[in-house]
Amino acid sequence: MQTIQTTQLKDGMVTALPVLTKHGQLIVDAGITLSNPLITRIRFYGIDSIQIHDFVEPEFHIATGVTEPSYSQQIRNSPQFLSFQIAYAESTKALKEIIAAAVPENGSLDTEALYQTVQTLLLKAPTSIEMFDILHNMRTVGDSIYAHSLNVALISGMMGKWLKMPAKDFKVLMLAALLHDIGKTRIPPEVLDKPGKYTDEEFDLVQRHPIFGYNLLLHHEQLDPRIKTAALMHHERCDGKGYPKGLMGEEIDDFAQIIAIADVYDAMTATRSYRAPLCPFQAIADFELGGLQKYNPKFILIFLERIAYTYQNNRVLLTDGREAKIIMLNKQFLSRPVVEVADGTCIDLSRMPYLRIKALA
Numbered sequence: 001m002q003t004i005q006t007t008q009l010k011d012g013m014v015t016a017l018p019v020l021t022k023h024g025q026l027i028v029d030a031g032i033t034l035s036n037p038l039i040t041r042i043r044f045y046g047i048d049s050i051q052i053h054d055f056v057e058p059e060f061h062i063a064t065g066v067t068e069p070s071y072s073q074q075i076r077n078s079p080q081f082l083s084f085q086i087a088y089a090e091s092t093k094a095l096k097e098i099i100a101a102a103v104p105e106n107g108s109l110d111t112e113a114l115y116q117t118v119q120t121l122l123l124k125a126p127t128s129i130e131m132f133d134i135l136h137n138m139r140t141v142g143d144s145i146y147a148h149s150l151n152v153a154l155i156s157g158m159m160g161k162w163l164k165m166p167a168k169d170f171k172v173l174m175l176a177a178l179l180h181d182i183g184k185t186r187i188p189p190e191v192l193d194k195p196g197k198y199t200d201e202e203f204d205l206v207q208r209h210p211i212f213g214y215n216l217l218l219h220h221e222q223l224d225p226r227i228k229t230a231a232l233m234h235h236e237r238c239d240g241k242g243y244p245k246g247l248m249g250e251e252i253d254d255f256a257q258i259i260a261i262a263d264v265y266d267a268m269t270a271t272r273s274y275r276a277p278l279c280p281f282q283a284i285a286d287f288e289l290g291g292l293q294k295y296n297p298k299f300i301l302i303f304l305e306r307i308a309y310t311y312q313n314n315r316v317l318l319t320d321g322r323e324a325k326i327i328m329l330n331k332q333f334l335s336r337p338v339v340e341v342a343d344g345t346c347i348d349l350s351r352m353p354y355l356r357i358k359a360l361a
Helices: 036-044 071-076 079-102 111-124 128-136 146-162 167-179 182-186 200-206 209-218 225-233 254-268 280-290 297-310
Strands: 002-005 026-028 049-052 059-061 066-068 315-318 323-328 338-341 346-348 357-360
Touching: 026 036, 071 128, 079 111, 079 128, 079 146, 079 182, 111 146, 111 167, 128 146, 128 297, 146 167, 146 254, 146 297, 167 225, 167 254, 182 209, 209 225, 225 254, 254 280, 254 297, 280 297, 280 357, 315 338
Parallel strands: none
Antiparallel strands: 002 049, 059 066, 315 323, 315 357, 323 338, 338 346
């Protein structure tokens, strides 16, 4: 969702919220595709700006020689995406309210309502390609706790399905993912959301959020112990270089290890002040470059393989500007598949160190 000046409205944009006059009169309801007459009507009432769903101009495609919607644009303009986006905003708001009620020492935590925030979204995008496509295009919600926690839960949910996790354990994993960053509520927003580099004291404070979260959840005795442990351990790494305790390998709870992978993947594919969000194959490359020894092989390998296979046969943009189609994956280098370019030439990216996938086309 984005705010746009009414002078910049274009035919085809979709309203994200109802458009009201200054006196509260409804002009255009939410979810309406704007036409030029509707745009004229909005401007007539002197409305300066409105909320619309993400909108991007059609792009010129080198391969076809015509202007047509890109893969990302097709997703953003689909009815399924627009429906998911509305439900996502509602789930994020609900999650914030539930966590706010749970944070005080004598607070209450409604686990059924908490689970419903993510269950609704899992039902709207039941397959992995639907979920990852939607999440890769849901990058306008700018908070460091609630939208991120929802994303981590959804990604963890995909992993739970791939691992064929029993329903009872799956629900616990979802709750653990939703609450993994609850400790960040103990950090002042001016520190947590600071755009520049942290001071040493600020960095130390932020790194204490797993302990803050664990201590907060201790007050909720009804919670499965794995939920509390995940809050404490989701920044631990199998090579012992994580925090807060520097645990290694099997010392780290399985749910914490799954959530750690989802946590990092969501951070990689989110917009940062210093870079655009990474595409799936760039994220896979970062995991490979960073060394898979940080993560449990039984979790990280299935995660990366499933993401890569999700985009088999997809069109991608290479770093040299050419568009290509993924025709075969390299299991040893999942970020570097074999691709076919417009003239029919096949390129094995694992043999081309200076050529990589830049984006989904």
